[in-house]
Amino acid sequence: MKELRLMKGNEAVAEAAIRAGCDGYFGYPITPQSEVMEYLMYQEPHKTTGMVVLQAESEVAAINMVYGGASCGKRVMTSSSSPGISLKQEGISYIAGAELPCLIVNVVRGGPGLGTIQPAQSDYFQSTKGGGHGDYRLLVLAPASVQEMADFAGLGFELAFKYRNPVLILSDGVIGQMMEKVELQPHQPRFTKEEIKANTPWATYGKTDDRGRNIITSLDLDSHKQEKHVTHLAEKYQAMEENEVRYEEFQTEDAEYLIVAYGSSARISQKAVDIARAKGIKVGLLRPITLFPFPKKPLAKLATQVKGILSVEMSLGQMVEDVKLAVECKIKVEHFGRYGGIIPTPDEVVAALEQKIIGG
Amino acid sequence: MKELRLMKGNEAVAEAAIRAGCDGYFGYPITPQSEVMEYLMYQEPHKTTGMVVLQAESEVAAINMVYGGASCGKRVMTSSSSPGISLKQEGISYIAGAELPCLIVNVVRGGPGLGTIQPAQSDYFQSTKGGGHGDYRLLVLAPASVQEMADFAGLGFELAFKYRNPVLILSDGVIGQMMEKVELQPHQPRFTKEEIKANTPWATYGKTDDRGRNIITSLDLDSHKQEKHVTHLAEKYQAMEENEVRYEEFQTEDAEYLIVAYGSSARISQKAVDIARAKGIKVGLLRPITLFPFPKKPLAKLATQVKGILSVEMSLGQMVEDVKLAVECKIKVEHFGRYGGIIPTPDEVVAALEQKIIGG
Amino acid sequence: MTEEIIIAGFGGQGVLSMGKILAYSGIMQNQEVSWMPSYGPEMRGGTANVTVVLSDERISSPVINSYDTAIILNQQSMDKFVDTVKPGGLLIYDPNGITHHPERKDINIYTIEASEEAGKQGLMKTFNMIVLGGFLKLKPLIQPEFIHKGLEKSLPARHHKLIPENEKAIEVGKELIKAVQLV
Amino acid sequence: MTEEIIIAGFGGQGVLSMGKILAYSGIMQNQEVSWMPSYGPEMRGGTANVTVVLSDERISSPVINSYDTAIILNQQSMDKFVDTVKPGGLLIYDPNGITHHPERKDINIYTIEASEEAGKQGLMKTFNMIVLGGFLKLKPLIQPEFIHKGLEKSLPARHHKLIPENEKAIEVGKELIKAVQLV
Amino acid sequence: MSEITKEQIRQPENLVYTKTKLLTDKALSYCPGCGHGTAHRIVMEVIEELNAQSETIGIAPVGCSVLAYEFMNIDMQQAAHGRAPALATAVKRLMPEKLVFTYQGDGDLAAIGTAETIHACNRGENITIIFINNGIYGMTGGQMAPTTLPNMKASTCPYGRDVVTMGNPLKMTELVAQLPGVRYVTRQSVHTPGNVRKTKKAIRKAFDMQKENKGLTFVEIVSNCNSGWKMTPIQSNKWMEENMFPFYPLGDIKVDGQLVK
Amino acid sequence: MSEITKEQIRQPENLVYTKTKLLTDKALSYCPGCGHGTAHRIVMEVIEELNAQSETIGIAPVGCSVLAYEFMNIDMQQAAHGRAPALATAVKRLMPEKLVFTYQGDGDLAAIGTAETIHACNRGENITIIFINNGIYGMTGGQMAPTTLPNMKASTCPYGRDVVTMGNPLKMTELVAQLPGVRYVTRQSVHTPGNVRKTKKAIRKAFDMQKENKGLTFVEIVSNCNSGWKMTPIQSNKWMEENMFPFYPLGDIKVDGQLVK
Amino acid sequence: MAKVKGDIVIDIEKCKGCEVCITACPNDVIAMAKNVNGKGYHYAESINEECIGCANCAIVCPDGVITVYKIKL
Amino acid sequence: MAKVKGDIVIDIEKCKGCEVCITACPNDVIAMAKNVNGKGYHYAESINEECIGCANCAIVCPDGVITVYKIKL
Numbered sequence A, B: 001m002k003e004l005r006l007m008k009g010n011e012a013v014a015e016a017a018i019r020a021g022c023d024g025y026f027g028y029p030i031t032p033q034s035e036v037m038e039y040l041m042y043q044e045p046h047k048t049t050g051m052v053v054l055q056a057e058s059e060v061a062a063i064n065m066v067y068g069g070a071s072c073g074k075r076v077m078t079s080s081s082s083p084g085i086s087l088k089q090e091g092i093s094y095i096a097g098a099e100l101p102c103l104i105v106n107v108v109r110g111g112p113g114l115g116t117i118q119p120a121q122s123d124y125f126q127s128t129k130g131g132g133h134g135d136y137r138l139l140v141l142a143p144a145s146v147q148e149m150a151d152f153a154g155l156g157f158e159l160a161f162k163y164r165n166p167v168l169i170l171s172d173g174v175i176g177q178m179m180e181k182v183e184l185q186p187h188q189p190r191f192t193k194e195e196i197k198a199n200t201p202w203a204t205y206g207k208t209d210d211r212g213r214n215i216i217t218s219l220d221l222d223s224h225k226q227e228k229h230v231t232h233l234a235e236k237y238q239a240m241e242e243n244e245v246r247y248e249e250f251q252t253e254d255a256e257y258l259i260v261a262y263g264s265s266a267r268i269s270q271k272a273v274d275i276a277r278a279k280g281i282k283v284g285l286l287r288p289i290t291l292f293p294f295p296k297k298p299l300a301k302l303a304t305q306v307k308g309i310l311s312v313e314m315s316l317g318q319m320v321e322d323v324k325l326a327v328e329c330k331i332k333v334e335h336f337g338r339y340g341g342i343i344p345t346p347d348e349v350v351a352a353l354e355q356k357i358i359g360g
Numbered sequence C, D: 001m002t003e004e005i006i007i008a009g010f011g012g013q014g015v016l017s018m019g020k021i022l023a024y025s026g027i028m029q030n031q032e033v034s035w036m037p038s039y040g041p042e043m044r045g046g047t048a049n050v051t052v053v054l055s056d057e058r059i060s061s062p063v064i065n066s067y068d069t070a071i072i073l074n075q076q077s078m079d080k081f082v083d084t085v086k087p088g089g090l091l092i093y094d095p096n097g098i099t100h101h102p103e104r105k106d107i108n109i110y111t112i113e114a115s116e117e118a119g120k121q122g123l124m125k126t127f128n129m130i131v132l133g134g135f136l137k138l139k140p141l142i143q144p145e146f147i148h149k150g151l152e153k154s155l156p157a158r159h160h161k162l163i164p165e166n167e168k169a170i171e172v173g174k175e176l177i178k179a180v181q182l183v
Numbered sequence E, F: 001m002s003e004i005t006k007e008q009i010r011q012p013e014n015l016v017y018t019k020t021k022l023l024t025d026k027a028l029s030y031c032p033g034c035g036h037g038t039a040h041r042i043v044m045e046v047i048e049e050l051n052a053q054s055e056t057i058g059i060a061p062v063g064c065s066v067l068a069y070e071f072m073n074i075d076m077q078q079a080a081h082g083r084a085p086a087l088a089t090a091v092k093r094l095m096p097e098k099l100v101f102t103y104q105g106d107g108d109l110a111a112i113g114t115a116e117t118i119h120a121c122n123r124g125e126n127i128t129i130i131f132i133n134n135g136i137y138g139m140t141g142g143q144m145a146p147t148t149l150p151n152m153k154a155s156t157c158p159y160g161r162d163v164v165t166m167g168n169p170l171k172m173t174e175l176v177a178q179l180p181g182v183r184y185v186t187r188q189s190v191h192t193p194g195n196v197r198k199t200k201k202a203i204r205k206a207f208d209m210q211k212e213n214k215g216l217t218f219v220e221i222v223s224n225c226n227s228g229w230k231m232t233p234i235q236s237n238k239w240m241e242e243n244m245f246p247f248y249p250l251g252d253i254k255v256d257g258q259l260v261k
Numbered sequence G, H: 001m002a003k004v005k006g007d008i009v010i011d012i013e014k015c016k017g018c019e020v021c022i023t024a025c026p027n028d029v030i031a032m033a034k035n036v037n038g039k040g041y042h043y044a045e046s047i048n049e050e051c052i053g054c055a056n057c058a059i060v061c062p063d064g065v066i067t068v069y070k071i072k073l
């Protein structure tokens, strides 16, 4: 039986993680996401599911704990907000390189630097193109509601294990801090030892006689092997592009213009669509749910239908590059954003649409 | 009088920094760039120019030392290689946010993770789109010779102070480790106290009665102020795009095809151009020297002349996105790369050109 | 129907939980709801506020710049939010501690002497429920049964014994609310 | 003119500095040069090698897969590099410690008994200069005066007194080099 | 003895105490009764006494005192969480003639900043570290810090710190006192007039030693966090005396490079 | 007494010593005479004695022993520089029934990994840290480490470590011994048969204590780095005895949670 | 011992009503006002003439809002 | 005390010629060969019959290339 609750996004992802059979959470406090760990500490899942919750000494330690836990075939996760996620870049690159499954939550605030603790979406590049070094990609899920904060915990673990790849939930201060109603999934047990052996035969749970030793590493001093490894990673990312694209469309059937927006911005843009339609402007919304893989094909298709696209982001304009690449610059694509912690209003979005796309 | 020397790229950037009046270097060893600090320690510039050279306890400490030093209006720098640069992302975002001038050298090796210590160019996204959180940009210089490793030290400091922005020299294991001849610039004195007062009136060198206190921060709890600040940063990046684009063209006058490549790849591609021309293929090379700002305009111009572009990088394909955006997808743009520490040969580049662009 | 409400006051006045009870009650009544607090560095003694939206449709933005209703519990909040009430909208405030009363002419204004009443009854803890009662009197958006369920859901089980007291406070609030200006 | 050379041997054989002297001499002669070492984690006892390119034009790549000349100083390097000499190219090796002699028929092969000679003369430090002499005999790419300048530039001042000794070793090498196979 | 009016007393020549000019006029952003305010003030008083405004650089990382630069009327740098000692290292090495101090919380100094703290101390950087230990992460809403006492409650240990799973409180001050580069280490408080006076003396001593290039000086101030501890200021000061001081005893730990405790 | 042939002696039943099966057949990648090899071997011998191959997870970060996983025939994780204790923390907490150890160099453990080391120790994670202190960064070409001795030369202190500007050598082992979560701390070496035997016993003790959930156990092995020190193995062992041991004296530092030194 | 007389001036708009000064005063000079200031805090006020200008209150006041005067009688 | 006789077997291809075993042997059984192995190292070899199988050499050999046998006589 599904359960209905009023929860913060930060709480929802925590509760959903417990229910998804998460084995371990490792984190460090930072606004606006500290409720993730606080909720877990309050729930004491070690007494129920056996899940370990540990406050690390830093984000660097936390992400490396995730590396250690993931190496054992466990479902492990961490969460932070922008500056903390930047500190984790080396660890994330290692995790991607060693092909470890894990869940990372970024409840984005405005940057750069210490910036502001208010919501923003200015970590898009970092999340989708690789903020760490080397050729790697995260699978990036962008929730637009508290419900999705909950849903993406389970989905995130599933995809992480399917691809042996870190999955990032790219949220923001709005989604993390707001309460909405959530339908919670029933509890799913943690992996048993047998399941770990079966599902993650590469994991380091102790070398038994029936197999060679398992090694978790991202190192290859031999460049030819390393190149092979990177090629293998590239194939994996290709497979994600083919199989894992997720998005939502609103009122696109007859649209002459399109807004592309994710997360909080998508919610606001949805309202903007209503307002614009009330004014007689035929506009639709495409909401990428996965930011990597980016919904290139549906966008390319819509590009043959609409006259122009407004990319709405709480940033100086990052996703807009992916939108342009997706539509191969065939139609006009403009960016509209507020930033530094400011959330645009639906009216501003409509005005930007009118000015930059329809009028422009 | 200029001096001629045979030097490693790593040594050249170090020697040139001393000569450019660098006040402080803060680093941590990592292959293939440890010679930067080793050279400095051997030279003991504290005995000559007074430059401070300090081995930090980690890359995180090093970049924050740079933050501290830059805050004083000093010419300071650090260097590392890919994993170490990932660790520096939080610090770099802070430096960008607080608008501090400094020089960062990344002698790239293959990733992700520990990867390989051999040369690569897979940190392009991290360098140009912001590996750290928030909306910011580094000014990125890509040397293709030991001479440029030397030249860009001085140029880097100049630009850093001009824009109050971190400048990244994006080098790689080839350029860092190889020796070539270098013409060294004459010594330039370090900033005097008076110069610091005059050039960097914002610097924290002690509040005197003739001015209010100087504060170095990237924080604005008030989102409206933070948005203003980010807008100001955006304007600065815009100004860089207008004034600081640097690139080199080879044999583009009559080119029917174009190769775009930077750093080591550009050297190899230059040879590829010779080979291809010998075969009768009219191909030219555009070498971006600044990766941000990216030479969009010259590329857009060439796009009206050539039939196709091959973007050559030692990566899975990162810069290729900027090439596509620059030419607005008007002509065919393909990526060719080797990676994981493998350096492509000129012949491979020619073959890729023939297959992917001319034949394809 | 969409109702966009801001509740603002001091940290200790139960602003956030009032919003939470409202939101939970909305859920019980099968509505869409959102609850969005102001959050910040924990430097207390400042103001706290929460935006609650109750709607029959999917809620687009939980962060809003103008409100149908503002419930104001101190002067700082009054200064900050008085101009955000939509023309024709509703402003409810507790006059205790208010030095500059609202001067807008285009909104409906009510006062509720909740803190005085709560003080009298020695029930400071139900102060926020008195205010809520006043609001519900004017905008009976939620049926009493769902308020009851909302209280059940939002209070921890060990506090369920306090529900009757809270409900009583709501009733008190309904009595206390006073029109100052109607447009 | 472009000459692409690999010099490969044990870590302690002076491979890198031989390359450096060659490169510095090239500069003195106003040529373009590049010197690119193999680098790796410092696990010693392994092989060391360096690629040197001397050219009249700008050098495109300091990293090369096939060479005009290979100078090979141990078996491991022989195994690794024998096939990288361009057809018609030059292979010079010190037979000491070589168990599998090169079998290629399409390249010019010379031996130089440099380690034996250096051992005899008790001048192990100039071993690499003997080898260099052999190479210069076959490919007099650099004029002796520029070799002298190259030595001056690449040796620290306190070692300048050793230059004559080094130059003598180069002359010794010129005598020692022996053709094994010419194509 | 004639009756004296308030007016007569309130004359400039009778002034005994007023807020130092080295604090700005901005109202402090701290909670009522928070020791940060007092600590700020005495640091600034010492700098005023030393007439050192023009030669002092202060560095405060994130934590409740992230806005210290709004209040301290000197040149200041705002550091990333945990990294103030790295900044200070560079500042002092580049401008050895300046007076350089960091002002760090316990979360900052003893958790994420452990490496920077230990290594600046170990190098004996000639700086002063002012360490405000309130046993909690105040700024972010009262999470457990490395210094949180056993069984003490915080938002990430709502049932009290369980030393078995969460570790023991970390006495960074005692640890750094072990390092030869560290010259002076003391632990003080600012909750009573007497303690404030002592702490101010300690800070003065630290700054004096810095001016004499003696090496790193380290002043811990055990302080309250009413909000995090969920107490009134008066309660929290009492709780601090009864619970924090036994675990973090006040007094000098290292003087002139010699351990005294 | 009749003449015995080598053949007669070399019989399985006469076997006194051979390389443990818990080392793979790969030739070690270390320089001739490097203590890493011996340290690897005795760790594996202890695991063999404990019959614990199937329950052991080893964690080695970067450093010369980054390839430990090529040699140790057990499940292993390769950690980022300095972070092995963080990995080990998670591994042990998620699989408390396993034997978990880290194998870290001095650059790794005492420089970049300072915070992770101190905090894993302070939490009293029930793991074993094997700490190879060779006073230098071997892997990257002999740079100065936090443990480099005063005046000792390294590639980033080519004129010798100047303690005034580069700080004093850091005795991390003594520091972590101060922490209550740490149960057993010892410093040993592997350059003579006697020392190898002692060190092996120490490792055995550490692993035994881990099996008994006693808390963190910490075994430092002072070792040589011939390449970094630019000496022959024999010279380096002698130099180590004469220079390293006086500064890093061998012996137990903490036993059963009690400081003994 | 010369007799002294002191007086304090409290910047009541900046007072946060923490009561720390009250505890510190040897002569019970200070008490909390019934009224609140603009920020809603009950502020400190001097309630009698017993002040000896010892400055204890000012020294412990976290917000530095007390100024102290003293004259020798 | 019962007399013993030992013998060692050295995997010469894996020996790195570090000489540590030589220092450790109580009976000077080991010396370095004049020849080098495939990697170019002068390898260790047993040069007499004095081995008592104490295993000291094997225990200190960093590369674990020595196997030791012993019989009681």
Ligand SMILES: Cc1ncc(C[n+]2csc(CCOP(=O)(O)OP(=O)(O)O)c2C)c(N)n1
Residues within 6 Å of the ligand: A028, A029, A030, A031, A059, A083, A084, A087, E062, E063, E064, E065, E081, E104, E105, E106, E107, E108, E109, E132, E134, E136, E137, E138, E139, E140, E145, E225
């Ligand atoms: C990298 C990073 N991680 C986390 C944070 C969030 N953060 C800000 S201050 C702080 C801790 C504050 O505690 P403390 O240092 O004890 O200072 P206090 O507020 O108690 O005075 C944290 C975790 C941050 N700003 N940056």
Ligand SMILES: Cc1ncc(C[n+]2csc(CCOP(=O)(O)OP(=O)(O)O)c2C)c(N)n1
Residues within 6 Å of the ligand: B028, B029, B030, B031, B059, B083, B084, B087, F062, F063, F064, F065, F081, F104, F105, F106, F107, F108, F109, F132, F134, F136, F137, F138, F139, F140, F145, F225
């Ligand atoms: C983030 C990061 N910084 C730097 C390095 C380079 N690096 C690898 S190992 C090492 C130090 C090795 O020294 P130590 O830990 O003492 O081990 P040893 O090689 O001496 O056994 C360094 C600096 C790295 N791999 N990652």
Ligand code: SF4
Residues within 6 Å of the ligand: C042, C043, C044, E029, E030, E031, E034, E035, E036, E064, E134, E138, E139, E224, E225, E226, E227, E228
């Ligand atoms: S939260 Fe705690 S430390 Fe921060 S200002 Fe309030 S009382 Fe002081």
Ligand code: SF4
Residues within 6 Å of the ligand: D042, D043, D044, F029, F030, F031, F034, F035, F036, F064, F134, F138, F139, F224, F225, F226, F227, F228
């Ligand atoms: S470099 Fe040093 S530590 Fe590394 S293998 Fe060689 S001797 Fe051992």
Ligand code: SF4
Residues within 6 Å of the ligand: G006, G007, G008, G024, G025, G026, G027, G028, G029, G030, G050, G051, G052, G053, G054, G055, G056, G057, G058, G068
């Ligand atoms: S100065 Fe002394 S006596 Fe006067 S009010 Fe303050 S504490 Fe009391």
Ligand code: SF4
Residues within 6 Å of the ligand: E033, G010, G014, G015, G016, G017, G018, G019, G020, G021, G022, G043, G044, G060, G061, G062, G063, G064, G065, G066
């Ligand atoms: S100590 Fe200061 S802030 Fe606190 S009540 Fe007294 S005067 Fe007010």
Ligand code: SF4
Residues within 6 Å of the ligand: H006, H007, H008, H024, H025, H026, H027, H028, H029, H030, H050, H051, H052, H053, H054, H055, H056, H057, H058, H068
């Ligand atoms: S076993 Fe003992 S006696 Fe025999 S060779 Fe080895 S060390 Fe010498």
Ligand code: SF4
Residues within 6 Å of the ligand: F033, H010, H014, H015, H016, H017, H018, H019, H020, H021, H022, H043, H044, H060, H061, H062, H063, H064, H065, H066
């Ligand atoms: S100790 Fe081992 S590696 Fe060294 S010489 Fe002896 S047998 Fe060879």
Ligand SMILES: [Mg+2]
Residues within 6 Å of the ligand: E105, E106, E107, E132, E133, E134, E135, E136, E137, E138, E145
């Ligand atoms: Mg604190």
Ligand SMILES: [Mg+2]
Residues within 6 Å of the ligand: F105, F106, F107, F132, F133, F134, F135, F136, F137, F138, F145
């Ligand atoms: Mg080491």
